[in-house]
Amino acid sequence: MNVEVDIGAIHEGAGRCRFRLWAPFAERVDLHILSPHERLIPMQERDSGYFDLQLKGTEPGSLYCFRLNGERERPDPASRFQPLGVHGPSQVIEQQFGWEDESWKGIPLSDAIFYELHVGTFTPEGTFDAAISRLKELEDLGVNHLEIMPVGQFPGERNWGYDGVQPFAVQNSYGGPGGFKRFVNACHRHRIGVTLDVVYNHLGPEGNYLRDFGPYFTPKYRTPWGEAINFDDAHSDEVRNYFIQNAIYWFQYFHIDALRLDAVHAITDMSALPFLQELAERVEAFSVRNGRKRYLIAESDLNDAKLIRPRPEWGYGLDAQWSDDFHHSLHTLLTGERRGYYADFGKVEQLVHSMREGFVYSGQYSRFRKRRHGNSAVDRPAEQFIVASQNHDQVGNRMLGERLSTLISFEAEKVIAGALILAPAVPLLFMGQEYGEEAPFLYFVDHGDADLMAAVRKGRKEEFKDFLCKGEPPDPAGEETFLRSRLNWEKRAEGHHKVLLEFYKTLIRLRREIPALKALSRRRLDVHGLENGKILYVRRWCEGSEVVCLFSFNSKEVSLQAAEISFEGEWQKILDSSHEKWRGPGTSLPEKIRSPEVLVMRPHGLAVYRKIPEES
Template sequence: MSILRRIGADYTPGRGTTFTVWAPEAEKVEVLLQNADKKKITLQREAFGYWTALAEDAGPGTRYMYTLNEEKDRPDPASQFQPDGVHKASAVVDHTRFNWTDKNWKGLPLKQLIIYELHVGTFTEEGTFESIIQQLPELKDLGITAIELMPVAQFPGNRNWGYDGVYPFAAQNSYGGPEGLKKLVNACHEQEIAVVLDVVYNHMGPEGNYLNDYGPYFTQKYNTPWGSALNFDDAHSDHVRNFFFQNALMWLRDFHIDALRLDAVHAIYDTGAKHFLQELREHVTQLEQQENRPFILTAETDLSDVRLVNPVDKGGYGLDAQWFDDYHHVIHTLLTGEREGYYEDYGKPEQLKKALEHTFVYNGLYSEHRKKTLGTDATDNPARQFIVCSQNHDQVGNRMLGERLTELLSFEMLKAVAGLVLLSPYVPMLFMGEEYGEENPFLYFVSHTDKDLVEAVRKGRKEEFAYFASKGEAPDPQSEETFNRSKLQRSYTSNEKQNQLREFYKQLIQLRRTAPALAKPDKPYMEVNLEEEQLVLHLIHKGKEPALYCLFNLSNQTQETALLNTTVSGDWKLVLNSADAAWGGAGADIAESLKAGSTFTLPPASVLILQKQK
């Protein structure tokens, strides 16, 4: 494991601020303090192209820029605050000032996470970190145990998904900056809610990206869908790796973040002896020992590769969990009938059974969409290593019109889908607003200031969705209206149907958190049977007594079915029926107690949950 070098503006009370920047090709580096006397200090060159200097009169809030070779004034690549946006001066941050009240908080294990993904700018009307605090009681009431923030690293303007960030260390100024983020994390921990932060280590955004002025942060060896790849294995890569290792450690240590979600790790290219992700895990493990608390690393990938989550002694990178897209794709295609793009590999009923029993659907199979064999076998990997959802920012927001499942499925089917996610053995994740059937879309939006870049983005979106011209034009991503249309309405307080759906989610989450059979759900402790023609799924959790029998009708017709003669003997008691009037259903005449082999009628688009009677 490499020895790390601190970078950025490191403030120490009573001593001042030490400025350190990596600029291996520079001949001279100065820091220009934008205080009263506009003081300029020359940094001293150290080994491997690092430059450093102590400024005793640079305190918290001091604005500064680096001057490279007496020619270019640039913000700090490791800036922890950009109060005036991506093109202006950086500001010194004091991490010793904040009054943390979470000293007894030690985080939550993966098996206890009910994750709620949200976008800071559209989750509330104000679009700030602090405004989320007001909503935490509602999330806690719902049963959420972790929020996952889409990226908050400083991006241009004040409207962006976050994946165009160019200052990985700086919490977005329009959201409330580092102080606002700390307040949110502290408040979450007071409510016993963990915080997952989405971080982007596979590319940098285009506007305000000055890294090339400092050094070889990028490599021409590889390309990503978003431009040049970050340099994790080429010449000088040790110091690029250091930059991102330090970034991860900062969020966990200084902001008390509980977990990181690593964006699109299949685009982190590294053919070195020790992959970036493996070494990141090692540095985080060392921090765990120092802080005496665990930190969780999860990853997004589309490669269906267990190497991410396998331990190092099995050739893996040792991450804790990864997003499991197959489960989403199977559910989406079966229920919406959509088969375009990457969905063409899905839509077969038997894939749902396979996803539950073996995890990856493509586990060494040929993918028609990719025209190659894809995936590894995850059958023996524990279910807690995989995060599932029916909606997320990508699967909703990358649609031309940003439609949620609310627009694509019936009200009754929305409840069945909730059951598929929350009653699976995997770690469940909801997308903001899903729990009550939010009707506003979640669209793609930006607020770039570079006119040419704005036009390029607009053109790219139009070309991407040219096939869907019959549905109209893609909304203008630069328009403030597009952003405002994506904000949650929270209309469930005045909409009976939406409130019933939210109460149904709440009941499912409560069951997930309290039922003994779901305390440690896993593939070896389940029985799965699928009536493929009828689309009736039998899912039995039997890890601990009393066992749970989850029965889904995923068709839009009533279906005759019978309880299976399972390895769990005895009678079954009905504990939840999505067709009940309490959940906005039409009602269904199903006996309160059922025996194995008994036949009955399942309402269309429904889920029943039965518990073994003693």
């Protein structure tokens, strides 16, 4: 079999379109053109269960579906657009686009500051075109890489995107493929990269017709969503091709810079060449052919460094992964929450461990899991870890979708901002975090099946048992649930929201301008915690630049003794979250220090000192 088989409807220009479908158990497949002129044409059977057809007189905008064995009609599994939704016909689209990003070379992960957004709730309109109007504000904030939650066609008009059933088709209510291309083009104009969240571990239930075409799923394994995708059973070569072609499709036709691979721990694959490794190899080859690096970023709760270890070192060769341990360490220190998976966290030393090694759990016993968890990532560079203090999972998977702005004080919000942006890792902000958005980010869907919706409601309630939550989750199917989750952009210019926004801008500027903060080397890092005082001390240095950051996770004032901290030479304060400028209670720290005997940290305070070079 040719492992690089293009699938779907590929318009080749001059009225010619090539259709290719994998249906290994079908005896006959007909292409049913529905518009502008209805036609029914038999497709030719090829090797490995593929059917194809090159058709003249087919222009972009034509609607079509496939008829299997003269009976069932289904949309294209590799449809590029579903203008009438998941149950409707597929549409041929124009592949060409007037790209203006010829000079775009991308953003290295070591320089990236990510910003995660959900297209439907990012603006009142909930479209790509509306999001374009906000790019200048994000550029001014200092973020340079947007992470877009999944855009593959899902049922209805509102969904997080993880219930998608058409991985190649850009959601119609967001603006379809044309809108997405305009958005990416505009991002690159603003010098902002784009990561797309893709889901290769499952597909949603409603409108999922893959089983009608072939063995895309296997009964060998189970996932939280049912049968697992078939990555290692009979016919898995063609299933792998489907998802690899999907990845290449985003890079080739949408100029995407990186893919975030959702929940790869839910991909079960016992083959000698795991799917994730093959995907990394194919994307690397594509990058080489096209002269620009594309990245693969994994989400995994396994704490397994094999994902990001190079292939010559027996790894999969993915470029980076999310580090939930950082989030859990930070979250528990400031909220005091200890339920569910937060039971494993709550100490300053764990945040220290995360900054030093990437993972907190690298083989230690996990009380929540009731077993040892993870392996060591101490040899992996810091730019391979994406860290967050909030993201769609950690906010949206709370029963009431509360953001940190409603759980902690304003002073604590500033400490969290500093810990995130000044950490020796790649930071990710969740939309609205930069100004302390207070609207929740709730779980919402728009399924048309009443029985399915009843199951979703029941499942959401079951999900929160470990957290001992009381009451009922907001109705996932209610439009009000979706509307409540929209950002309130006007708050960016008001009161403490405006102050927090300026604080984030200042932190990002310091990270970019000061070599010691810009360099993500763990070899030039000294970090330790004072557990009793709930203080974190971080010293970083690079190319004659040296910085000390002090973080207090204590709700009370703390006095630091000289023996507990290290300040050799003379230091100038460059940021103090307790200053009145930042609506703080007033600073207790000196502007300059030299070997101090005692320093007094305000409750939930953050201070950054830069070493003054000695005169020669």
